[in-house]
Amino acid sequence: MPNNLTAKFYLGLMSGTSADGIDLALVDFGQTPHQLVASYFQAFDADTRQQITALYTPGNNEIDQMGVLDKLLATKFAAAVQQFLKQQSLTPADISAIGNHGQTIRHRPNFSQPFTLQIGCSQTLACLTGIKVIGKFREKDIALGGQGAPLVPAYHQAIFADDNRDVCVVNIGGISNITYLPSPISNSKTQAVLGFDIGPGNALLDDWYRSNHDDDPQGIDMDGRWANSGAVNPSLLAAMLNDPYFSQSWPKSTGREYFHLDWLNNYLSNVTIAAEDVQATLLTLTATSIANTVAQISQSGVVIICGGGANNPKLMAEIGQLANNHKVSSATSLGIDNDSLEAVVFAWLAYAFEHNISGNLPAVTGASSSCVLGISHSP
Structure with missing residues (x-):
C-alpha cells in the first residue's frame, strides 16, 4: 500500500489507437521528481475492440454508435479505475484527479474546420468513480491553430x-x-x-x-x-x-x-x-x-x-x-516503465491543469501559443 500521508496521487488513463485495452498509471506528485507508484492494464474484449476500430472511418449510423460507445468506454474505464484502487488499497478520496486521454476515433487537424475526437465520457467517469476527471486535452491546442498532437x-x-x-x-x-x-x-x-x-x-x-x-x-x-x-x-x-x-x-x-x-x-x-x-x-x-x-x-x-x-x-x-550514427535502446533499458509511460503523461497533464502549467509546445503542435490543456469534470 502506498504511503498516502504525504502523497499527491494522480491517475493517468490512456487507451491508444491500437485499441488493445486500458493503461492506468498511479503517479505521486508529492515527490520530487514525481514517481510512478504502480501501473495497471485491462485488455479490451474482441467486441469492444471491434466497436472502436469500426469508428476509425466513416460508416452508417456512426453518431449513434459513437454515443453508445462513449458511455460504454466510460463504464469500462471506471471499472478499471475501481479495480486498480482496490489493488492498491486506496479510495477515491486518495486521488487528486484522473487525467483521461480517452479513445481517439477521429483526428482531422487539416480539415477546413479542424477537429479531434476522443471518447470515453469524462463526466460519466467522474460520476462513476467519485473522482474529479480532467479530459479533452487536445481541444484547446486545436482552437489555437495547432494539431492537437503530439502532447507527450x-x-x-x-x-x-x-x-x-x-x-x-x-x-x-x-x-x-x-x-x-x-x-x-x-x-x-x-x-x-x-x-x-x-x-x-x-x-x-x-x-x-x-x-x-x-x-x-x-x-x-x-x-x-x-x-x-x-x-x-x-x-x-x-x-x-x-x-x-x-x-x-x-x-x-x-x-x-x-x-x-x-x-x-x-x-x-x-x-x-x-x-x-x-x-x-x-x-x-x-x-x-x-x-x-x-x-x-x-x-x-x-x-x-x-x-x-x-x-x-x-x-x-x-x-x-x-x-x-544513433544508438537505439528501449525506455525500459533506461529504467523507465515503458508500458505505462503514456498513461504517466496524462497523469502529469492532469497535474499540470490543476497547477496552471502549460501542457503543449507550440513549436511541436503549431499552436499560436502555449496554454494549459484540459477541461475539468466534477463527480
Whole structure:
C-alpha cells in the first residue's frame, strides 16, 4: 500500500489507437521528481475492440454508435479505475484527479474546420468513480491553430533531455511519433524541440495480422514472428514510403483514420504477394519511416523507443540496423516503465491543469501559443 500521508496521487488513463485495452498509471506528485507508484492494464474484449476500430472511418449510423460507445468506454474505464484502487488499497478520496486521454476515433487537424475526437465520457467517469476527471486535452491546442498532437514532447523534454547528445524519443503505438530533443552542443540540423507523428507504428501490423489470424485471441504478431517468416517486397515498400504523408513537413499528425487496411489494400491491388511477405514489408515500413525521420533531424545521438513496438524484438532490430550514427535502446533499458509511460503523461497533464502549467509546445503542435490543456469534470 502506498504511503498516502504525504502523497499527491494522480491517475493517468490512456487507451491508444491500437485499441488493445486500458493503461492506468498511479503517479505521486508529492515527490520530487514525481514517481510512478504502480501501473495497471485491462485488455479490451474482441467486441469492444471491434466497436472502436469500426469508428476509425466513416460508416452508417456512426453518431449513434459513437454515443453508445462513449458511455460504454466510460463504464469500462471506471471499472478499471475501481479495480486498480482496490489493488492498491486506496479510495477515491486518495486521488487528486484522473487525467483521461480517452479513445481517439477521429483526428482531422487539416480539415477546413479542424477537429479531434476522443471518447470515453469524462463526466460519466467522474460520476462513476467519485473522482474529479480532467479530459479533452487536445481541444484547446486545436482552437489555437495547432494539431492537437503530439502532447507527450513536453513530458519527454522533462525526463529525457541530455546536454551532451541529441535524443530522439520514438513512441510506437498504433501510430509512431517522435520527440526530438537537441543537445545544445550538437551539430544538429535544427536546434528546436520537435515532435510529430511519423506514420504507422503497430496499426497496420496488427490489422493485417488479425485479418489473417482471426482464430488468434491475442490478435498481434507476437515478437514479430510472422513478419520474420516473410520476405520484404522492395517495390511494395517503396510505393508505401512514397505516400504523401511521409514527405509532408511538420508539424503534422495522423491516425488510424488514415493508415488502415483500405490504405494498405490500395497498394496491394496490383501486387501478388504472400500474406507473410506483406507483414514483413509492413514491419520494415515502420522501421524505415522511423529511421528516415531520425536521419532528417539529427546527425547522431540516441534513439529511445517506447510504446508497444519496443516489445517487438524484430522491429527493434530493424530500427537499430537502419538508424545510422544513433544508438537505439528501449525506455525500459533506461529504467523507465515503458508500458505505462503514456498513461504517466496524462497523469502529469492532469497535474499540470490543476497547477496552471502549460501542457503543449507550440513549436511541436503549431499552436499560436502555449496554454494549459484540459477541461475539468466534477463527480
